[in-house]
Structure formats: structure tokens, C-alpha cells
Amino acid sequence: MTSAVDDVDPRMPVGESAPEDGPPRVGSCPLSARDLTVSFGPVIALDGFSVDIPRGIVGLLGPNGAGKSTFIKASLGLLTPENGAVFVGGLDTRTQSLQIRDGVGYMPEHDCLVASMNAVELVSYFGMISGMLARDSIQRGHEVLDFVGIGEERYRQIRSYSTGMKQKVKLAQAIVHDPPLLFLDEPTSGMDPKGREEMLELVRMIGSSDKTVLLSSHILQEVESVCDHVVIISDGKLVQEGETKALIAGEEGVQSLTIRGDEGGMTRFVRILGEACEIVEAKEEGGKQMSLLIRGCGDGSQIFGLARDSGVQIRRYHPERLDLEEVYLRSFRGGGKDGS
């Protein structure tokens, strides 16, 4: 019989090795899940979920109940998977959860701050629970509160704080022990636009200091503006993942075309166009306009000729460009390369 540490788990990501003690070593793949299944009674929260989270700022997207929080909890070793495993920095959450948690910071979505404490007490207290000495944790507590922008208010009881200040204190307690991997669950929840921008700037700063940040959010524009990589999850399964730039760049060779004209002309144009090249997606917009995604139409001169013959106007014609919202929606409804 051998111990879990002695064996190299065949499901462990290539290039990772499990350190015997101490916090996780974050390599090129700080977090990965393999065939992860977690259920709560009859509800399957994660269903054979597999993913490799790369370094950098990674967005975790999905509708409510998709399994995002369950994945974070499983990564912290708080939930025991029925099947599969999660590896954080090469450590297995099933057997090495304490070492994993030593190297992880977690900012929960919901309110979780002890209202009777002030920010300095709370941040330094959780710093000490993370293994910092008292003098270090107090000094570091002040430092991270400076970093997140909590000023003299740090000496007031947290019960008197605004939502934005509470969010910043939640971030401060998550980074006080300088973890290499950070889970941020809806970090801008309840914040005003200025506060949101400040929070995103903080996330960018943390991400640029050699940390891996897994950011779960419903606000797609935020994820698009901050994250280098995106993972979309639904019904406990991985729907799509990739670099943000690649996802929103659209597929090579796919063009976006918007035409305007009468109904007969547009119908004729679409029929002829369909014979000449591939129509990936066609959407009618109010009866007088249509948006199409087309592939394999060469340099476009043929399209202008067809439009002239069909009596329709070409309003826009350019390579496909997406925003993350479109990528997200296509992941669920299908269409184009990403949601096919």
C-alpha cells in the first residue's frame, strides 16, 4: 500500500509534481480539474467537469447554478468530489486540502465580514489564521488596506461600511497572506461604477504581480476588460474556454455582413448568397435589415455584385468581431465556430 504522495496520479496535469508539504507550487497550470463530479443529493452541481486553468487572470462565467461556486469550493477542498479530482499547484484537494488552502486566497460573493471588528483587526486576524506572525499580519494588514484604498475608516467597525468598502476589505483579507492563487467571486457585486472600476484596477494590479486570479462574474464586460482567459461553464460542464483575445476575435475567414432592402430583395439575396458561400448565421432585424455571418466568399467583390443584382444595400461588411457577451450567448444557443 502506498500513500497518495508516493503515487503520481495519472490524472495529474503533465509537468506538475506534488510537493510533499507547504503551500502549492504554481506552475504553468495552477489549477486543473479532471472528470470532476460533485452532487448535492439529486442535484448534480458538477458533471464530469474538466478544465486546465492557466496562469494570469481567468474569468469563470456561467449562469446561476452553473457550478461556479461549487468548482471554487471543490478547489478549496471544502467539498469531496464523488468522482474525479482537482489539482491546485500539483496538490490533490482530496488529500492535501490544508496545504492548498495555505496558498489560496478567497473572496466570497456574499457578505462574510465580522461586523463587530474593524478592518485592521479583521484583516490581520485572518492573516494570523493564515500563518502570519502577529507583528507581520498587522503590518501587512495596513499595507493591503492601503492597497485596496481603505483609509482612516479602517479603524471603524465594519458594520458602518458601505458595500464598496466591504468588497475592498474582502479583497484585502484574501490577499493579506500573499497567496499565489486567488479566487474572486463576484468582486464588484453591489459596487457603483467608480468603485467597480477601482476594483477591476486592483484585480489588474494583482494579476500583473505574478498571481493567478480566477474571477467569477456575471458582468461580461468586466471579464472581457480584465481577464486574459475565459472559462464558460453550464450545468456543471465545461461549455467553452480559451484566451479572451482569441474568443472575441471571431473565426478566421468569417465575415459579418449587414444588408438593407425590401423583404423580397433580401430573401433573393440570401438565397443566391447561400449558393455562392456558406451562411453561418442569419438574423432578421425589423424586417428591413438583416445581419449575416458568412464564410468563404473570397474578397467580397462577388457579394457587392450579388447585392446590386438583388436590389439590396450593403450597410456593413467586415471580418467578424465579437464581444464576450456574444461569445457567451453563442456558447449556449449555438452559432458560429464557438457555439456550433
Next chain:
Amino acid sequence: MGVDPIRYRPWKGERTALNLRVYVILKSIFRHGLKSIGVKILLILSFLFVYAFGFMDVILFGSETLDAEKMSSNFNAFNLTLFAMLLAAVITSDLISEDLSSRSFVLYFSRAIKTRDYLVGKAGGAILIMSLLCFLPPVLLAVVSILTQSGSDYWSSIKVLGSTMVAGALAAVFFVPYGLMLSSITNRRSYAAVGTFMSFMVLTIISEMFVEIDPAWSVIGPARSLSAAVDWIFGLPSDIDGGALFAFLALFIIVPAVVLYWRVQRKAVGR
């Protein structure tokens, strides 16, 4: 104050061992408890009402040796049980309920800490404060008695001192698990405090009502059962059946501890 332009700075310090983190919680509970005006008042009053006479007696009149019966009577005093019940209700009421209402469990358990460590820290802090009422004064009283005794039989006095320490530790622990259990099933501190104190009081009243009919009823009264356990520790005869006493102690210490662990374990994963 806006976002600090100094950017994020890493921390390069050393971490303490995992098993030492429990002391952070324990120390915090102890310090927080001692800052409370209510706790300070209870400790002063309990000293005046429970131990002051004993100290005056020892200092003014002295004794030949430390007497087991005399020391046991300190624990048997209803005053001590009353103050212990009050103090336990005050100090345990917010230990879990505050984390429940603030949902701060997740901040503890996202760190390298087990449910067991969390509970040991919380209960340890509460027991330390209870010790200021149940352990430290009787032990001090015993030490003063030994120092001022006129006889030369120090060995028997030291044996009584040992029994005093064990009895003091039991009294300090006795009320804490039940108080913590009630604190873990409500997120209102007041409910936990009143519930804890009233549970003990109701049991005491029932016990006192029925003990005239059947002395066996005395076992369900915290004051009488604690006093019987203390008598047993001091080697004195007791009216209460040993098996029933053990069952009651288990009921009041082990069962609440198990329920508490189960509750916190569930909360740790957000259920």
C-alpha cells in the same frame, strides 16, 4: 483615499505551523471576552459572592491542613453554579452565532484550518475565561491555604490541591459545550444567551421540584450534578448514582460537542 499607486507588494515572511493556528482563535476569544464589561462585572461579582469569604477565612483563621470537604464546598455552592451558568451564557452566545450571522465561516475554512481546530480555538477561549471563575480562584485559595496551614501534612494538602485543579477544570468545561451548541443553532446572540441560561435554570428548577419526591431527580440539575461530580473527585460520598451522573455529564458535554461539530461541519461547506 483612492487606490494606492504603490501597486501590489508581495509578502515574503515565514508562515507558522498549521497546528499553531488554533491558538490565534483561542487568544482572540480570550482577549475579546476580557474586554467585555459584562464579563468583567460577572467575574468581580462571582469572586465577591463565591470566594471572598473563603479567602478571608483562610487568611484570618488559617487551618491545620487543606481540607477536601472544605474545598469541595466551594464548588458545591449554588452561587458558583449560578455565576458559571451566567458567564457561560454570556461568553459562548456570540462565539458561533456571530459567525453564522456574518457568514464568516467561509473565511475560516478557506484557510488551512479544520473544523476541529476552529472548535478547539473557540471552546478553548471560552474555557479559559470560565477558568477565571471556576479554576483560578479555588486553586489560588488552595495554594494560600497550604502556604498558611499550621499542620505539617503537606502531602495530603497537595493531593487536595490536585483534586481542586481537576474539579476546577471540570467546572470550567461543564457549561461551555452546551452554550456553544445553542450558539451554533441560532444566528442571534441574545437567543443563544437566554437559551443557554434558561436551559440550565429550567433543569435546576425541575430538579429541585422533584428531588423531594425522588432524590434521583437531583442528577438533572446542573448545580447538583456538578457538585456530585466534584464530591466524587475529592473522594467524598455522594447521593447521586455514579452511572446516572456519568450519563448526565456525557449528555451535557459530549452530546452538545457532537451536535456542535456536525453543525459547523455543515456550515463549513455552505449548507
